[in-house]
Amino acid sequence: MEEVVAVRPGAVRSVVVAGLLVLGVAGAAQAQGSGPEADVAYHGQVTLSHGNLRVWMVPENEGPAALPDATVRLRLSAELADQQELADGCVRAGMREVVCETGPLPMHGQGRHIGLVLDLRERVAEVVVRVDTGWNGGAADRNLSNNEHMVLALDTGDAYTF
Known part of the structure; x- marks a missing residue:
């Protein structure tokens, strides 16, 4: 007999995030004196017009150490076209x-500089864009306020800055 398990949406993500937080805290405790410290920041704008989402941004590092690379993640409240x-x-x-x-x-x-024109699956009146760091090479970043943004863009063609 097979066991069927129902999982509420987001539960798996919560478990994974909790596990990563535990690992991150342990890793941060180990790397406090040995890993680089950087302050990654994102500044840019989002425009929504007729089902097209335009995102332009500049990633910055306010120091104190240089990073060879990082990744910025954009999460949308609307689905992307195929x-x-x-x-x-x-x-x-x-x-x-x-x-x-x-x-x-x-x-x-x-x-x-990163410029994207993203086609949405359906035309929507508004979209929420979440911007954050996906990966920063293991650097410690004590100021998350400048690299985690949530922008509401209305389908007006206006630019919304972050």
Whole structure:
């Protein structure tokens, strides 16, 4: 007899996130004196017009150490169309998610400018775009306020900055 287990949406993610938090805390305790410390930040704008979402951003590192690379993650409240032409260094990571590499982030400097035109599956009146760091090479970042953004863009063609 097979056992059927019902899992509420998000439960698996919660378990994985909790496990990563435990590992992250243990890793941070070990690496406090040995790993780089950086302050990754993202600044840019989001525009929604006729089912097309345009995102332009500049990743920055406010220091104190340089990073060879990092990834920025964009999570949307609306589904992406099946076909996407993404910028170099960007990949689709799900129905509502895109991940892009930042390129090298020098100490107190900028990474490569990232510009995306994302087609949505359906035209929506608004979309929420969450921007955060997917991976930062194991660096400690004590200031998450400048690399975690949530932007509400209305289908007006106006630019919303973060």
